[in-house]
Amino acid sequence: MPGIVILGSQWGDEGKGKVTDLLADDMDMVVRYQGGNNAGHTIVCDQDVLKLHLVPSGILYPHIVPVIGNGVVVNPKVLLEEMDDLTARGIDVSRLRLSSAAHIILPCHEALDRLAEEQRGGARLGTTNRGIGPAYADKASRLGLRLQDMVDPKHFTEKLKTTLALKNALITKVYGGEPLDLAEVISTYAGYAERLRGLVTDTPLLIKRALAEGENVLFEGAQGTMLDLDHGTYPYVTSSSSTAGGACTGSGVGPFDLSEVIGVTKAYVTRVGLGPFPTEQDNRIGEAMQEVGQEFGTTTGRRRRCGWFDMVIMRYAVRVNSMTSIAITKLDVLSQFESLKVCTGYRCGDQVLSEVPVDLAGFGACEPIYQELPGWSSHIGGATSFDELPVQARDYLEFVQREAGIPIRLISVGPERNQTILLDGASRRLEKSKLIYRDDLPI
Ligand code: GDP
Ligand code: IMO
Ligand code: MG
DSSP states (O other), rough: OOOOEESSSSSSSSSSHHHHHHHHOOOOOEEOBBBOOOEEEEEEETTTTEEEEOOOOOSSSSSSSSEEEBBBEEEEHHHHHHHHHHHHHTTOOOOOEETTTEEEEOOHHHHHHHHHHHHHHHGOOOOOOOSHHHHHHHTTTTOOOOOHHHHHHHHHHHHHHHHHHHHHHHIIIOOOOOOHHHHHHHHHHHHHHHGGGGEEEOOOHHHHHHHHTOOOEEEEEOSSSGOTTSSTTTOOOOSSSOHHHHHHHHHTTOGGEEEEEEEEESEEEEEEEOOTTTTTTTTHHHHHHHHHOBOTTTOOBBBOEEEEEEHHHHHHHHHHHOOOEEEEEEEGGGGSSEEEEEEEEETTTTTEEEEEEHHHHHHHEEEEEEEEEEESSSSSSSSSSGGGGHHHHHHHHHHHHHHHHEEEEEEOOBTTTTTTEETTOOOHHHHOOOOOOGOOOOO
């Protein structure tokens, strides 16, 4: 059985945690393949709220093997805290497996993330300050330390000496910061290694064996398409591949091992951190979305910027991910509006664009072209089927599906597991609604 990828279509926080947790019931393994503890994935089960930063969202099911793949950057302190929290809640974490090739986040990475942001001043990126960028930079420049180094004390000390000497020079001489103490880092990380050693393994082999045995493997993405290092709004992106290709490189499988790519998509758009956001509503509409949708960053608590649904980004995400279906979330948050806007194209100077511009300056200058759709002013959090939704909500979903050119497979109408409508056979109307391709779009 091939693998299924779940990823974000927008700028993160689309509800990947909820969707992964839901679909994990039918899976045997859930693999996180990129990002680190910049991610914050929320699962709500019987009003119990679980916020996961590193542990894959399948952890709640005892039959799942949760895997942290080689593409993830692991902060062992955060991982252990998360494991302890889960254990305290009665969840067994002993099934967790960690890739020996995953790079580790060191205190110097966190310090450098902070110092670099301070140095950038007004041009800062608005990172989560979790050391993600510096850790991936060290991986690319072949200075990084991996989990396999951490669990081998002699190796770790030798490698860390070299890396930390360079990092301390950077911290003190370039940024005027405080150096890190080598002995202290060695002893702290020796403690982490002691606890994690038994979980570190050859995860690409583990995943491949599961696939070969016909098991169902879910690849859980972090961040979102527009935060991808290559395909996002660079430099206002994260430092890993959050698009579908990252599922292969970040877990050690090939593209033919993947059969489905599900794009988790908020019914409007949010963004934490800085960078262009054409449909942003820096006004009462955005504030209302923020309040009703409780749009505060899961990791940093920052207010999420909010705006109308952007079809240009949606089509882009479908294209760069070879997305096969959509899981649409937070539809309930739109219930408050009498009418809704969907951006179908951009006006940029005297040009009308149906694609995301390749240059950031162009993207920043884009004015959205909106199509207005009627809202529904009723509570939909209790809807259990597509047909129970108000006609305006059904029309909204059909519009999104038609313009995206791929089917909606899941509709989320609230944070709880049971506030979900699965569309496998549940909605004849939505299934039958005619799909059109981007080139046919009337803009
Ligand atoms: P992720 O990073 O993509 O996993 O998303 P986050 O967990 O950071 O943010 C999504 C937030 O929306 C969480 O607080 C979820 O509990 C919540 N959520 C998910 N789906 C829905 C939904 O359909 N309706 C509402 N109101 N909240 C939802
Ligand atoms: P999940 O998985 C939303 C954003 C940060 C910042 C940029 C770079 O919960 O969807 P970084 O610390 O990665 O160097 O920050 O990326 N960012 C996220 N925004 N959700 C996330 O993860 C994010 N992870 C990083 O706010 O703009
Ligand atoms: Mg999140």
